[in-house]
Amino acid sequence: xxxxxxxxxxxxxxxxxxxxxxxxxxxxxxxxxxxxxxxxxxxxxxxxxxxxxxxxxxxxxxxxxxxxxxxxxxxxxxxxxxxxxxxxxxxxxxxxxxxxxxxxxxxxxxxxxxxxxxxxxxxxxxxxxxxxxxxxxxxxxxxxxxxxxxxxxxxxxxxxxxxxxxxxxxxxxxxxxxxxxxxxxxxxxxxxxxxxxxxxxxxxxxxxxxxxxxxxxxxxxxxxxxxxxxxxxxxxxxxxxxxxxxxxxxxxxxxxxxxxxxxxxxxxxxxxxxxxxxxxxxxxxxxxxxxxxxxxxxxxxxxxxxxxxxxxxxxxxxxxxxxxxxxxxxxxxxxxxxxxxxxxxxxxxxxxxxxxxxxxxxxxxxxxxxxxxxxxxxxxxxxxxxxxxxxxxxxxxxxxxxxxxxxxxxxxxxxxxxxxxxxxxxxxxxxxxxxxxxxxxxxxxxxxxxxxxxxxxxxxxxxxxxxxxxxxxxxxxxxxxxxxxxxx
Ligand code: ATP
Numbered sequence: 001x002x003x004x005x006x007x008x009x010x011x012x013x014x015x016x017x018x019x020x021x022x023x024x025x026x027x028x029x030x031x032x033x034x035x036x037x038x039x040x041x042x043x044x045x046x047x048x049x050x051x052x053x054x055x056x057x058x059x060x061x062x063x064x065x066x067x068x069x070x071x072x073x074x075x076x077x078x079x080x081x082x083x084x085x086x087x088x089x090x091x092x093x094x095x096x097x098x099x100x101x102x103x104x105x106x107x108x109x110x111x112x113x114x115x116x117x118x119x120x121x122x123x124x125x126x127x128x129x130x131x132x133x134x135x136x137x138x139x140x141x142x143x144x145x146x147x148x149x150x151x152x153x154x155x156x157x158x159x160x161x162x163x164x165x166x167x168x169x170x171x172x173x174x175x176x177x178x179x180x181x182x183x184x185x186x187x188x189x190x191x192x193x194x195x196x197x198x199x200x201x202x203x204x205x206x207x208x209x210x211x212x213x214x215x216x217x218x219x220x221x222x223x224x225x226x227x228x229x230x231x232x233x234x235x236x237x238x239x240x241x242x243x244x245x246x247x248x249x250x251x252x253x254x255x256x257x258x259x260x261x262x263x264x265x266x267x268x269x270x271x272x273x274x275x276x277x278x279x280x281x282x283x284x285x286x287x288x289x290x291x292x293x294x295x296x297x298x299x300x301x302x303x304x305x306x307x308x309x310x311x312x313x314x315x316x317x318x319x320x321x322x323x324x325x326x327x328x329x330x331x332x333x334x335x336x337x338x339x340x341x342x343x344x345x346x347x348x349x350x351x352x353x354x355x356x357x358x359x360x361x362x363x364x365x366x367x368x369x370x371x372x373x374x375x376x377x378x379x380x381x382x383x384x385x386x387x388x389x390x391x392x393x394x395x396x397x398x399x400x401x402x403x404x405x406x407x408x409x410x411x412x413x414x415x416x417x418x419x420x421x422x423x424x425x426x427x428x429x430x431x432x433x434x435x436x437x438x439x440x441x442x443x444x445x446x447x448x449x450x451x452x453x454x455x456x457x458x459x460x461x462x463x464x465x466x467x468x469x470x471x472x473x474x475x476x477x478x479x480x481x482x483x484x485x486x487x488x
Contacts, residue, residue, distance in 0.1 A: 005300060005301070009298075012299065012364055012365055015368060015386075016042065020042065021038065021042035021045065021364065022230075033235075034234050034235045035235055036230070036234060038360075040394075041394040041395070041443045041444075042360065042394075044395070045364075045392060046360050048392035049359050053217070053265070054240075056265055057240075061213065063212040064213035064214070064215055064244075065202060065208065065212070066216060067198050067202060068218065069216060071188050071218070072185055073185075073186075073194065074185075074197075078189075080322035081315065082318070083170060083189055087169055087189060088167055088168045089102050089103075089104070089225070090103040090137075090139055090164045090165070092146065092161050092164050094153035094160060094162075095160040095161070095162060096153065097158075100167075103142050104134065107127070110126065110149060112301070126145070129145055133145065134283065139163070143163060147159060147161070167225070169189060170189050170223065171186065171223055171235075172185065173185060188220055188221065189220055189221060191220055191241045192351060192353065194216060194218070195216055196316060196319055199214070199245070203245075210246060211244060211246045211247070212245055213242050215242040216240075216241055216242075217240045217241075217356065218238065219237070219239075220236075220237055223235060229300070231361050232303065232361055237355055238355070238357055240354050241352065242351070242352045243315075243349050243350075244350040245348070246347060246350065247345070248348045251350060252289070254310075255350050258350050259278070262294060263276060266305075266306075269391070270389050271389075275297045276294060276295065276297075277294075277295050278293070278294060287311060289310040289311075289312055290309075291307065291308065292308050293307050294306040296362050305355065305359060307351070307352075307353045307354075308352050310349075311348075311350070313348050315349060316346045316349070320346065328345060329346075364386070366387075368384070370383075370384050384441065386442065387466070388444035390446045390487050393444045393445060393487075394443055394444060395424050395444075396445070396483050396487055397419060397423065397426070397446075397448075397449060397479070397483050398425070398426045398436070398449070399412050399416050399419075399426070399427050399428075400412070400436050400448060400449065400451070401429055402451060403429075404429045406453065408452065408453070411455055411476075415449070418480060419483070422483075423487060426440070436448070437464060440466070445466060446466045447464070447486075448463070448464045449462065449463050449464070449479060451476075459476050459477070461473070461475075463482065
C-alpha cells in the first residue's frame with residue numbers, strides 16, 4: 001500500500017470511529033483482534049445494505065426465497081462440506097517474532113512492495129510462481145520462494161521461518177453441559193451450508209420449481225490470521241449468500257446471468273463502474289466449474305468483495321452421501337431431445353456470496369471525501385463528507401430549527417412526526433447551522449432542512465443537499481415525497 005493509500009485508509013478508520021460507524025470490539029479492554037462492533041450510524045448503514053440486498057434478491061426475484069438457519073449445525077455438515085479436512089490455509093511462522101502469516105498474504109504483500117518500487121515484472125513472476133506452487137500444494141517450494149526472495153517478517157525483520165503447515169480456520173466449541181462428554185461442534189465458517197441442508201425443506205414447503213434460489217444473511221466465523229485490515233478481514237463477520245439450484249447442463253448460462261446480475265446490483269448503488277473489476281479464477285476447486293470474484297478498488301488496492309461460483313452438484317451430493325438421505329428433485333418438464341420428463345436429479349448450484357462488512361467498508365471507502373470549498377468571499381473552507389448513496393444512508397433527513405424559540409421547534413417537530421414513520425430522521429436544535437450541516441455531512445445525511453421565521457409565514461423551509469451543498473426553498477408539505485423519491 002502506498003503512503004497516500006495508507007493515509008486514506010487510516011483516515012477512514014478514524015472517521016468510522018469518531019462518527020459512530022465502527023468501534024473496536026471490547027475497546028475498554030484494549031480490543032479483540034479482528035473483531036469489531038458497529039455504532040449508531042454503522043449499524044443503520046449495515047442494516048440498510050442488508051435490506052437492500054435482501055429486497056433485490058428475494059422481493060425482486062419471484063423464484064428466490066429466504067431461510068434463517070442456526071449458526072450451530074450438526075458436526076457432520078462440516079465433514080460433508082469438506083471444511084473439516086480442507087478449510088485450511090498454508091501458514092508460516094517467524095521463529096523470532098512468533099508471528100504467523102498466511103503464505104499467500106506474505107508473498108502478495110512482498111509483490112505489492114516490489115510494484116511500488118517499480119519492479120512490476122518481478123512482482124508478476126513471483127505471484128505466478130506462487131499460484132503454480134499453491135495449485136500443486138508444493139509447500140517446500142513455497143518456503144523456498146520466500147527464502148530465495150529474502151522476505152522478512154515485518155516485526156522481527158528476520159528470515160528465520162518455520163516450515164509451512166496447514167491451519168484450519170474453523171472455531172470449535174462444545175455442545176452439552178459436561179465438557180468431557182460434550183460433542184465438538186463448529187461455529188459456521190459460511191452461511192451456505194445452512195441453505196444446502198434445508199434444500200428439500202424449502203423446496204417442498206415453498207413449492208419451488210427449478211430454477212430457484214434460497215437466500216440467507218447471517219454471521220460466519222473464521223479464525224483468520226490477520227494483519228490490520230479493519231473490517232475487510234474479520235474473525236466474526238456477516239455474509240449474504242444465495243444458492244441458485246438449476247438443471248444440470250444449464251449451469252453455464254446461469255453462471256453468466258448471476259455474474260452480470262450481481263455486478264448490476266453494485267452499480268445500482270451509483271458506485272462508479274471503473275472501481276469494479278472481475279477476477280476469473282484460474283485455480284478451481286476440483287468440483288467447481290467456473291468461479292470469479294467481483295473486486296473493488298479499496299484504499300489498499302483491488303480486493304474481493306463478492307464471489308460467484310458454479311459449484312456443480314458437489315454440496316448436495318456430499319450431504320446425500322453423509323446423511324444417506326436423497327437430495328433429489330423431480331423435474332416434470334419434458335426434455336425435448338427424449339420427449340420424456342427430465343425426472344430425478346441432484347440439482348447443480350450457482351452461488352453468490354458477498355461479505356456484508358466488506359460491503360460496508362466498500363461503501364465507506366467510496367463515500368469518504370475531504371473537500372476544499374471555495375467560498376463566495378474568496379476564502380476557502382474544508383469539510384469531510386460521506387457521499388453514501390441515499391438509499392442506504394444511515395440518516396435520510398436532518399430537521400434543524402434555526403433557533404430554539406419563537407415556535408420554530410414546534411414546527412420542526414411537526415415535520416419530524418410527519419416523516420419519521422417513513423424513513424430515519426434526525427432532529428437537532430443545538431449549535432450554529434453551519435456546524436450542524438458539517439456533522440450531517442460527516443455521517444452522510446443526504447438532506448438537511450432548516451426551519452426559520454419565514455416558515456411561520458408561508459410554510460416554506462430551506463432544503464440543503466449534501467453533495468452539491470445547494471440550498472433551495474420548498475414547501476414543508478413536499479419534503480416527505482422529495483426524500484421518498486430519492487431513496488426508493
Ligand atoms: P478471501 O480470499 O478474502 O479470504 P474467500 O474467497 O475466502 O475470501 P469466500 O469464502 O468466497 O471468501 O466468502 C465470500 C465472501 O465473504 C467474500 O467475498 C468476502 O466478502 C466475505 N468474507 C470472507 N471472509 C471474510 C472475513 N474474514 N471477513 C470479512 N468478510 C469476509
